[in-house]
Amino acid sequence: MGEKVEVFGAWFSPFSRRVELALKLKGIQYDYIEEEIYKKKSDLILKFNPVYKKVPVFVHGGKPIAESIVILQYIDESWKDNPILPQHPYHKALALFWAKFLDDKVLPSLMKARRSGEGKDREEAIGEAREGLRALEEELKGKKFFGGEKLGFVDIVANFIAYWSQAMDEAFGVQILTSELQNLPRLTQWCHHFLQHPIVKHNLPPKTQLLALFKSQFVDTN
Template sequence: MANVKLHGAWASPFSCRVVWALKLKGIPYENIEEDIPNNKSKLLLQYNPVHKKIPVLVHGGKPVCESMIIIEYIDETWPQKPFLPSDPYQRARARFWVKFADDKSFVVRTLLISSGEEQEKAKNESLEFLRTIEEHGLGNKKFFGGEEIGIVDIAFGWMSLWLGVFEEIVGVKLLEAHIFPRLYAWTKNFKEVPVIKQNLPDRHELLLLFKGVREKSLGSSSSS
């Protein structure tokens, strides 16, 4: 049996972060697909009794929760091909953008499950989120840390696929090449890295899944 196990869900960008990290490091692992939110396994509830959610990495029987905490754990445990810079200042900057990614990504999720004025507000906040990354995050680098994928790229990796899926479902365009040229180019560069390209969910299946999420959310809102 594998010494490393990942409790996750195929469509979750948070699970995919961990998959990318494990694959980039070349770490063999056993993938355990959780039925979220319908039927969480007893093991998942045992390993993450506080939040009861994925992803959970289990290494040598010990669970680690929260995707970006898991990424740092992986980086410290298997130091080959480091995700974090060695320089303390650059490491602090990377952690700043990781926190920004997690703190602000909810605005795009809100866009998916809202309508009317709430959706317009989420759209404007999403554009501001993208503008901040474009102007202050990337610079003229291929990836956030330079020429190789690092922890910040993994944190923002959901934008390479999920953002476009949400745009199509909602019928809005956010990440336009002429408005956000650096960020747009980054999404292309990120997806073209073989390990990433081979470990992205099927776009059509994501569309079907999140269309259902939107319909269910808007249906619940209209009936409440």
């Protein structure tokens, strides 16, 4: 695996950070290219990811791969040392299920809850977010990380819960996730373990800059 490894990402993106975290956990050297995705998308992003036109894009030996979960699978299959996915097919399938659940249900429901106005829509959105978070709480029973005692695939995908979503709450001036975590001790403890992991904590975007970006891009200040 001597081919050049490149990551096209954005400093604030939890999806880009997933890819970088997996590479760092495996000790893989890579070149990082910062993309100004809120300005003009680069020609390389349009070339390497013509379907979604977004980061992250992972380029290995000149061959591009898009979508963070797909990239994580590719990395784990290409570099066998320090696996992030379980080796048994059944447990691997479960990890992929929870990763999809995080991106398809938990993340959208948290964003919907923050953006919904007052009243019934907001209550329904919060209820949907709460249901997803409680499922994660149950999955963590008896475990330090989602995969057991070692940080792995599902933990990497869940990175937005530990850091980005709480910053988003602060930027929006709401307490969606922050409030729910008060009743979810396992998920709260998981957040602590995740953020204290030596590789994770040295590779998080600065909180003040993240808040400023969220306020400028997502929060209506009018």
